[in-house]
Amino acid sequence: MKEYVERLRQAVIDYDMEGIGALAEEALAKGLDPLVGIEEGLAVGIREVGRRFGAGELFLPELVMAAEAMRAGVAVFQPRIPEGAGRTVHRVLLATVQDDIHEIGKNLVATMLTANGYEVVDIGVNKPVEEILKEAERIGAEVIGVSALMTTTMPRMKELIDAAVLRGARHGKRYIVGGAPVTEQYSKDIRADGTAGDAPGAVQLVNRLVGDG
Amino acid sequence: MTRTRLAVLSGDDIGRIREATLELLEDTGVLVREPRARTLLTDAGARAVERSDRLLLPSSLVKEAVGKAPKAWTWHARESRYDLRIGEGGRTKLGPGSSCTNYVDFPSGRARMPTSDDALRLLRLLDALPLVDICYTPVADAHDGDLPPRCAEAATFVRDLENTSKPVVGPSFDGTMAKDALDIAAILVGGREELRKRPTVAGYCDPVGPLIHDRNMTEMLIEYAAMGQPVFIVAADLAGASAPATLAGLLVQQNAELLSGLLIAHLVNRDAPVILGTVSGALDMRTGSAVFGGPELGLTSIATVQLCHSYGLPCAAGGQSDAKVHDAQAALEKATTLLASVLAGADLVDLFYGSYEGFNATSVEQVVIDHDIAAYAFRYAEGIEVNEETLALDVMREVGPGNSFLHGRRALEHTMKWFRGEHALPMILDRRSRRAWSLAGERTLLQEAHERAESILREHRPTPMAREVQSEIEIALKRIFRETTRAA
Numbered sequence: 001m002k003e004y005v006e007r008l009r010q011a012v013i014d015y016d017m018e019g020i021g022a023l024a025e026e027a028l029a030k031g032l033d034p035l036v037g038i039e040e041g042l043a044v045g046i047r048e049v050g051r052r053f054g055a056g057e058l059f060l061p062e063l064v065m066a067a068e069a070m071r072a073g074v075a076v077f078q079p080r081i082p083e084g085a086g087r088t089v090h091r092v093l094l095a096t097v098q099d100d101i102h103e104i105g106k107n108l109v110a111t112m113l114t115a116n117g118y119e120v121v122d123i124g125v126n127k128p129v130e131e132i133l134k135e136a137e138r139i140g141a142e143v144i145g146v147s148a149l150m151t152t153t154m155p156r157m158k159e160l161i162d163a164a165v166l167r168g169a170r171h172g173k174r175y176i177v178g179g180a181p182v183t184e185q186y187s188k189d190i191r192a193d194g195t196a197g198d199a200p201g202a203v204q205l206v207n208r209l210v211g212d213g
Numbered sequence: 214m215t216r217t218r219l220a221v222l223s224g225d226d227i228g229r230i231r232e233a234t235l236e237l238l239e240d241t242g243v244l245v246r247e248p249r250a251r252t253l254l255t256d257a258g259a260r261a262v263e264r265s266d267r268l269l270l271p272s273s274l275v276k277e278a279v280g281k282a283p284k285a286w287t288w289h290a291r292e293s294r295y296d297l298r299i300g301e302g303g304r305t306k307l308g309p310g311s312s313c314t315n316y317v318d319f320p321s322g323r324a325r326m327p328t329s330d331d332a333l334r335l336l337r338l339l340d341a342l343p344l345v346d347i348c349y350t351p352v353a354d355a356h357d358g359d360l361p362p363r364c365a366e367a368a369t370f371v372r373d374l375e376n377t378s379k380p381v382v383g384p385s386f387d388g389t390m391a392k393d394a395l396d397i398a399a400i401l402v403g404g405r406e407e408l409r410k411r412p413t414v415a416g417y418c419d420p421v422g423p424l425i426h427d428r429n430m431t432e433m434l435i436e437y438a439a440m441g442q443p444v445f446i447v448a449a450d451l452a453g454a455s456a457p458a459t460l461a462g463l464l465v466q467q468n469a470e471l472l473s474g475l476l477i478a479h480l481v482n483r484d485a486p487v488i489l490g491t492v493s494g495a496l497d498m499r500t501g502s503a504v505f506g507g508p509e510l511g512l513t514s515i516a517t518v519q520l521c522h523s524y525g526l527p528c529a530a531g532g533q534s535d536a537k538v539h540d541a542q543a544a545l546e547k548a549t550t551l552l553a554s555v556l557a558g559a560d561l562v563d564l565f566y567g568s569y570e571g572f573n574a575t576s577v578e579q580v581v582i583d584h585d586i587a588a589y590a591f592r593y594a595e596g597i598e599v600n601e602e603t604l605a606l607d608v609m610r611e612v613g614p615g616n617s618f619l620h621g622r623r624a625l626e627h628t629m630k631w632f633r634g635e636h637a638l639p640m641i642l643d644r645r646s647r648r649a650w651s652l653a654g655e656r657t658l659l660q661e662a663h664e665r666a667e668s669i670l671r672e673h674r675p676t677p678m679a680r681e682v683q684s685e686i687e688i689a690l691k692r693i694f695r696e697t698t699r700a701a
Binding site for chain 2: 056059060061099101102104105108112150151152155180181182183185186197198199200
């Protein structure tokens with residue numbers, strides 16, 4: 001089994017997006033515990049890729065491919081994990097606010113969080129406050145991250161946090177905001193739990209808010 | 214006079230990009246999220262892709278719009294001495310940054326939220342400086358309160374009209390805000406019919422890459438175009454993220470976004486004056502940040518100017534920096550990117566003055582520094598005039614070997630006549646001896662910029678609006694505030 005764990009790790013490091021699914025199936029057929037496949041194989045691999053990215057050895061396209069490979073592997077293992085034995089993952093919901101359809105930054109944050117072991121549910125762009133809060137509740141998100149690129153759509157972030165406070169959804173959840181025009185001061189003013197200037201910064205922020213380390 | 218011409222594409226390159234653009238529009242098409250624009254396009258012959266907002270655009274349709282779009286026109290200002298002729302070459306027209314959310318303080322260099330005092334100072338400085346051609350509030354200051362966006366945009370527009378008599382860009386978020394601006398502009402020029410004849414307040418539309426015309430932006434475009442006002446359609450694609458990593462690929466996609474935007478404007482109003490443009494850059498693959506101060510923006514700017522001019526259309530290009538304070542990086546990036554755009558012969562560089570941190574930060578000091586960058590770039594563009602008199606053979610004969618050109622009547626007359634036009638004279642760049650500079654307090658460029666901004670602001674008073682126009686505009690603004698509160 002050790003051999004499969006090592007090969008899965010390597011498949012993520014080599015961002016083998018095509019081959020990793022078959023490898024995971026093969027490992028399962030040989031009796032690999034799916035939880036071990038994820039936690040000791042894929043997750044260890046993606047952490048290594050994240051380390052190399054942080055050190056400037058790898059670039060974004062490589063990181064994205066590794067995250068895609070990881071996702072493909074998880075998609076095979078996840079449904080085979082027996083009920084009750086589920087791994088504990090922190091779930092993050094991401095969206096671009098209503099009237100704004102810019103999503104490059106949000107997508108990068110999704111990739112970087114995935115690469116750092118978070119389960120990201122990206123519900124897309126132009127999302128009204130109602131829908132964001134409803135989805136966050138439904139999937140049990142611990143962190144809700146919203147993005148805006150235009151100064152005219154930034155007020156939607158405040159609306160989200162005000163609405164969350166009103167309905168008691170502020171408690172137990174963390175709200176983070178981002179996008180090029182969003183400043184630290186703005187984040188404080190609207191009582192968000194933080195902002196970060198870029199995707200690596202967003203990972204540090206989420207680590208600080210809910211992470212294990 | 215503009216002589217220097219920078220080009221990065223050959224005639225063949227331009228032809229291939231143009232052809233690829235038409236192919237992309239025909240077989241991949243664009244997403245159009247605004248229903249009126251979709252109807253206009255399908256009525257004109259665009260093919261709707263089932264169960265989506267995607268439209269495939271026949272080449273003939275695009276070509277016709279490009280062919281018939283106004284090529285040269287006047288952008289009117291509150292005072293006619295500031296009117297701009299667009300599309301006839303000449304010096305590149307420059308404008309300020311927009312919606313900056315950071316104001317960088319002097320001397321601390323710390324960024325903070327812009328206040329309405331910052332906004333006013335920036336506006337008045339821009340109004341005063343001679344090489345600023347377009348003028349409007351470059352910060353998102355929310356008027357020091359919690360104004361709803363519609364009110365803030367209208368109030369900003371009114372403040373712009375009060376504090377500058379140069380051409381202005383109006384609220385550019387959605388149709389409602391555009392209509393507010395057009396109502397106000399109609400008061401300024403003496404009625405809606407008059408406004409229709411006078412391109413005065415520009416709308417600013419950014420297609421979203423890849424290949425999307427968003428609902429709000431398109432609503433806004435429709436309103437401005439319908440009133441015959443200038444419409445900027447400016448792509449802000451990022452190579453490697455919202456566009457292909459290759460600059461040639463980015464150019465094709467961007468061109469498709471621009472031409473399809475132009476087509477929408479054309480179908481709304483054939484006489485709508487459109488300015489295509491670019492502020493596209495790249496995604497930094499180390500950090501995931503957008504890069505606007507690098508050579509990608511400069512190269513894309515030059516190529517976009519070449520493409521637009523190949524269609525006979527005016528073009529707006531970029532001049533930007535990713536620096537966080539007004540430091541050497543800011544100067545380096547703003548100078549190289551602006552030089553690229555100006556030397557390419559861009560008709561406009563509209564998000565230039567004072568703007569850095571990838572369009573997010575500004576300060577009065579950077580506006581002044583940028584003014585010297587612009588003066589240098591313009592001098593490069595003027596190039597070298599060669600004629601009998603500039604060759605100065607006679608003068609050299611008279612002066613002979615040895616001696617100087619600051620001596621003797623003939624030489625002095627020639628020097629006097631030509632030095633102003635031939636030599637750039639910066640406003641604040643230091644050219645003194647070290648000793649003179651030391652004695653004067655060893656001030657840095659930033660300190661000089663600060664002093665100059667302060668002294669201009671002490672002196673300058675914008676030309677006031679006619680009192681009756683102003684009070685009518687205030688009534689309109691109050692109505693907009695009332696309507697907004699009622700809607701909320």
